[in-house]
Amino acid sequence: MTIHRALTAASAAVLMTGLLAPSALAQTAAAPNARNATTQGQAARATGRPTTDAPAASQPQGAAAAVAQGTGAAPATPPAAAATAAAAPVTPSGDLVQTLAASGQFKTFLKALDSTNLTQVLKTHSNLTVFAPTDAAFASMPQGELSQLMNNPTQLQKLMTHQIINAVVDTSKFKNAKGPVTSVAGDQILLDGTGQPLKADNADIVQADVRTSNGVIHVVDHVLQPMSPEAIAAATAAAQASTNAPVTEEKPAAEPEKATPAKPSGTKRRR
Structure with a gap:
């Protein structure tokens, strides 16, 4: 599939007419700085908006300040670990x-x-x-x-x-x-x-x-x-x-052989 086929009609129209707002571009460009902000002041300067949370004491907090203002993308969340919850005990119940x-x-x-x-x-x-x-x-x-x-x-x-x-x-x-x-x-x-x-x-x-x-x-x-x-x-x-211990496989039971009927026995009469 080519790239233009993946675009929706609305997004294609925006790209063709150049209607992407300058403020949106500015916010997109500022997002990396907002994510790297380590103080409240840096976050404010990067976003152009006052912050409302406590001064950032670390890079994650600086990123959180930018996210709270809606100008920075949230840090990528690692994929969730595969579901490996412990299985509940299984008890025999028929076949x-x-x-x-x-x-x-x-x-x-x-x-x-x-x-x-x-x-x-x-x-x-x-x-x-x-x-x-x-x-x-x-x-x-x-x-x-x-x-x-x-x-x-x-x-x-x-x-x-x-x-x-x-x-x-x-x-x-x-x-x-x-x-x-x-x-x-x-x-x-x-x-x-x-x-x-x-x-x-x-x-x-x-x-x-x-x-x-x-x-x-x-x-x-x-x-x-x-x-x-x-x-x-x-x-x-x-x-x-x-080790010399091989895996042993129990073979299915063989079908019993059909019994052959015995031939009648007797003595021939003398003529």
């Missing part, structure tokens, strides 16, 4: 989906499951492991990324299936170990049980081993993001150099 819904802090995760037709998968399949990001975890994603994913079902489903393992992997399987486990998406989740807190990919496990009727939930403080195979291989090799 995986029922437990997440009852907790009340996984609304975004549940909405994403619905959008990708995965809700029924989590309700009807057994022996699953779910890394469940809280609403705060989704809120900490880069601005605009979540809305883009919600509008792209294919990418959203790939991300959501990366949070699920088709086997029960509780923390006893990777305690004091570090290594990859295959997710439902077909890529790998790097589990790290060598320190505290336990980790999965880029996330901390803030509550582990919530056992439901059809699987286990690990609550995580970030949405799991797939790592490159090279990064996983390097991390696994480094871990194996310091």
Whole structure:
């Protein structure tokens, strides 16, 4: 998009006719001096207006005086830290989906499951492991990324299936170990049980081993993001150099073999 398309009609007209008031230009030019004012007098001279607060004793106070007069821009506020509020304890309440819904802090995760037709998968399949990001975890994603994913079902489903393992992997399987486990998406989740807190990919496990009727939930403080195979291989090799304990994955129970009916036995009659 070119710059002129981004302008509103009103602002474009002002720029074309040169109607920007000289006083406004003067105030704009004076703003840096007002922000740097360290005394009440300096703030007054920079703004051309009398100050009403106490004499400024520091640069921030000088900037505050200028802001109070409406002539200086407020100092830039650093971006708010990502929402990482501690998750409330999750207690089992039926199956995986029922437990997440009852907790009340996984609304975004549940909405994403619905959008990708995965809700029924989590309700009807057994022996699953779910890394469940809280609403705060989704809120900490880069601005605009979540809305883009919600509008792209294919990418959203790939991300959501990366949070699920088709086997029960509780923390006893990777305690004091570090290594990859295959997710439902077909890529790998790097589990790290060598320190505290336990980790999965880029996330901390803030509550582990919530056992439901059809699987286990690990609550995580970030949405799991797939790592490159090279990064996983390097991390696994480094871990194996310091420990011989591998990550073990419990395989889903195999279906029992169908019994073959026995052939009737008997003796032939002699003729």
